[in-house]
Amino acid sequence: MDVIFGRNKKEQVEPVRAKVRGKIPTWLQGILLRNGPGMHTVGETSYNHWFDGLALLHSFTIRDGEVYYRSKYLRSDTYNANIEANRIVVSEFGTMAYPDPCKNIFSKAFSYLSHTIPDFTDNCLINIIKCGRDFYATTETNYIRKIDPQTLETLEKVDYRKYVAINLATAHPHYDSAGNVLNMGTSIVDKGKTKYVIFKIPAAVPDRTKEKSPLKHTEVLCSIHSRSLLSPSYYHSFGITENYIVFLEQPFKLDILKLATAYIRGVNWASCLTFHKEEKTHIHVVDRRTGKPVSTKFYTDPMVVFHHVNAYEEDGCLLFDAIAYEDSSLYQCFYLAHLKNNSEENSVVTCVSALKRFAVPLCVDKNAEVGSDLVKLASTTARALKEKDDQVYCQPELLCEGLELPQINYAHNGKRYRYVFAAEIQRSPIPNKMIKYDILTKSSLKWEEEHYWPAEPLFVPTPGAKDEDDGIILSAIISSDPQKPPFLLVLDAKSFTELARAYVDVDMHLDLHGLFIPDADLDLSKRAPPQDAQDGASEPCVASQT
Numbered sequence: 001m002d003v004i005f006g007r008n009k010k011e012q013v014e015p016v017r018a019k020v021r022g023k024i025p026t027w028l029q030g031i032l033l034r035n036g037p038g039m040h041t042v043g044e045t046s047y048n049h050w051f052d053g054l055a056l057l058h059s060f061t062i063r064d065g066e067v068y069y070r071s072k073y074l075r076s077d078t079y080n081a082n083i084e085a086n087r088i089v090v091s092e093f094g095t096m097a098y099p100d101p102c103k104n105i106f107s108k109a110f111s112y113l114s115h116t117i118p119d120f121t122d123n124c125l126i127n128i129i130k131c132g133r134d135f136y137a138t139t140e141t142n143y144i145r146k147i148d149p150q151t152l153e154t155l156e157k158v159d160y161r162k163y164v165a166i167n168l169a170t171a172h173p174h175y176d177s178a179g180n181v182l183n184m185g186t187s188i189v190d191k192g193k194t195k196y197v198i199f200k201i202p203a204a205v206p207d208r209t210k211e212k213s214p215l216k217h218t219e220v221l222c223s224i225h226s227r228s229l230l231s232p233s234y235y236h237s238f239g240i241t242e243n244y245i246v247f248l249e250q251p252f253k254l255d256i257l258k259l260a261t262a263y264i265r266g267v268n269w270a271s272c273l274t275f276h277k278e279e280k281t282h283i284h285v286v287d288r289r290t291g292k293p294v295s296t297k298f299y300t301d302p303m304v305v306f307h308h309v310n311a312y313e314e315d316g317c318l319l320f321d322a323i324a325y326e327d328s329s330l331y332q333c334f335y336l337a338h339l340k341n342n343s344e345e346n347s348v349v350t351c352v353s354a355l356k357r358f359a360v361p362l363c364v365d366k367n368a369e370v371g372s373d374l375v376k377l378a379s380t381t382a383r384a385l386k387e388k389d390d391q392v393y394c395q396p397e398l399l400c401e402g403l404e405l406p407q408i409n410y411a412h413n414g415k416r417y418r419y420v421f422a423a424e425i426q427r428s429p430i431p432n433k434m435i436k437y438d439i440l441t442k443s444s445l446k447w448e449e450e451h452y453w454p455a456e457p458l459f460v461p462t463p464g465a466k467d468e469d470d471g472i473i474l475s476a477i478i479s480s481d482p483q484k485p486p487f488l489l490v491l492d493a494k495s496f497t498e499l500a501r502a503y504v505d506v507d508m509h510l511d512l513h514g515l516f517i518p519d520a521d522l523d524l525s526k527r528a529p530p531q532d533a534q535d536g537a538s539e540p541c542v543a544s545q546t
């Protein structure tokens with residue numbers, strides 16, 4: 001695993017032409033732009049957790065059947081400060097950083113103590129989001145970094161707090177049909193309140209306003225009071241349907257007092273997250289039209305969800321699919337020490353991921369009998385049991401185990417859908433297969449190749465597609481065998497069979513999330529890469545693979 005996780009990856013600043021085998025559909029023109037941790041040590045210091053690594057952006061520019069690869073570290077303030085000091089000087093999720101020992105540690109401690117919430121990192125390593133015609137690298141703090149999607153240059157540092165009162169925000173926003181960004185964040189102990197804030201950043205600004213930045217037109221759709229002032233829920237994503245937003249206030253909580261004193265206690269922020277297995281998961285449903293939460297109190301068993309898959313409305317019910325865990329141990333799995341000594345053979349995942357479907361009745365009959373199941377849908381065995389005092393206990397249907405990094409045909413986001421594309425994690429938390437799961441038939445198609453590790457599969461629809469799975473799947477596949485170069489894999493999404501692969505003999509990292517930018521969304525006046533890009537891959541001896 002070390003080859004995948006522990007080693008720093010070199011950036012490939014100049015585009016290299018990949019060695020394409022097979023045929024890339026001619027309609028596929030654009031840039032697959034992805035983000036993930038690429039540098040795990042600085043000087044003599046090392047990060048503890050995979051989610052701490054310095055953000056390494058990489059892109060596959062796909063044009064006329066050719067693929068050009070490039071990668072570049074995000075030049076965040078964190079990156080610059082670390083490189084300048086040649087040591088880790090900014091704290092991350094799993095690593096608390098201390099100033100140079102000879103400097104007065106207490107002055108720094110005092111600055112930490114002087115406000116409850118530390119000034120967080122801008123090491124935006126998790127995802128890439130599209131805001132209007134701009135692209136940003138994101139993590140889960142209040143900072144996002146604007147980037148040039150073609151050159152991978154780092155541009156402005158943006159602080160959400162200037163536009164909306166939040167201290168944290170997810171790296172997984174949604175987009176509505178007009179391209180507006182819908183995201184969620186947590187406002188911690190602001191004016192004595194801790195709230196979950198759902199906000200919208202418009203795709204386009206009204207043309208007569210002088211304020212050109214969409215961020216300046218951010219508006220709050222809804223705020224939900226946290227059940228606890230000092231330990232709000234941690235969440236990584238949320239769901240939306242045509243008319244609703246679904247938010248899980250799960251008992252995986254961020255202890256703010258621990259967070260505020262972590263620095264002087266010498267612990268990391270991850271240790272301020274605690275799973276309370278004796279507490280419920282509260283399901284909040286907010287009407288997008290009014291910004292008002294529905295009044296019924298829905299809840300389900302304690303669980304930890306990172307990735308929502310999709311949600312939609314059917315016959316007065318809100319159905320949502322999410323990948324749920326029995327506890328928070330997945331985050332423990334990604335400590336680098338744990339990953340390194342977990343060789344390919346004997347690693348065991350303590351927590352199994354379960355794709356579960358929940359059904360939430362949108363209009364609850366107050367006179368319904370206590371104990372009765374309010375879900376009357378033939379399409380799912382999920383239940384919603386009426387309890388006294390206006391509570392409804394939701395019991396999910398288990399669809400499939402072992403999926404993570406789920407993706408769908410986003411044109412079906414918020415609507416009834418059938419296919420989930422995901423990475424499959426079995427014995428180890430590292431994906432070794434890709435899977436297409438058919439919710440209707442409960443069957444799946446898989447892709448795997450020995451010594452190769454797929455990243456999140458991204459679905460790109462065929463122009464003018466009729467069927468939900470008319471399109472292709474893109475995934476950056478890295479290898480744990482130095483003789484086997486990494487490649488961009490292009491699968492036909494219907495048959496889940498390989499159309500092409502583009503080998504790039506570079507030091508590629510396993511990425512987390514990203515997006516595909518069709519040429520139409522790019523300012524091609526700055527067309528990259530130059531046609532004279534150097535060749536980047538000698539095709540491996542494929543005899544053994546044919």
Ligand SMILES: CC1=C(/C=C/C(C)=C/C=C/C(C)=C/C=O)C(C)(C)CCC1
Binds near residue numbers: 120121
């Ligand atoms: C720095 C920092 C955080 C970072 C969290 C991160 C980096 C989470 C990454 C999660 C991923 C990558 C999940 C993948 O499915 C917190 C805990 C929000 C709050 C304290 C400051």
Ligand SMILES: [Fe+2]
Binds near residue numbers: 172236307513
């Ligand atoms: Fe994620």
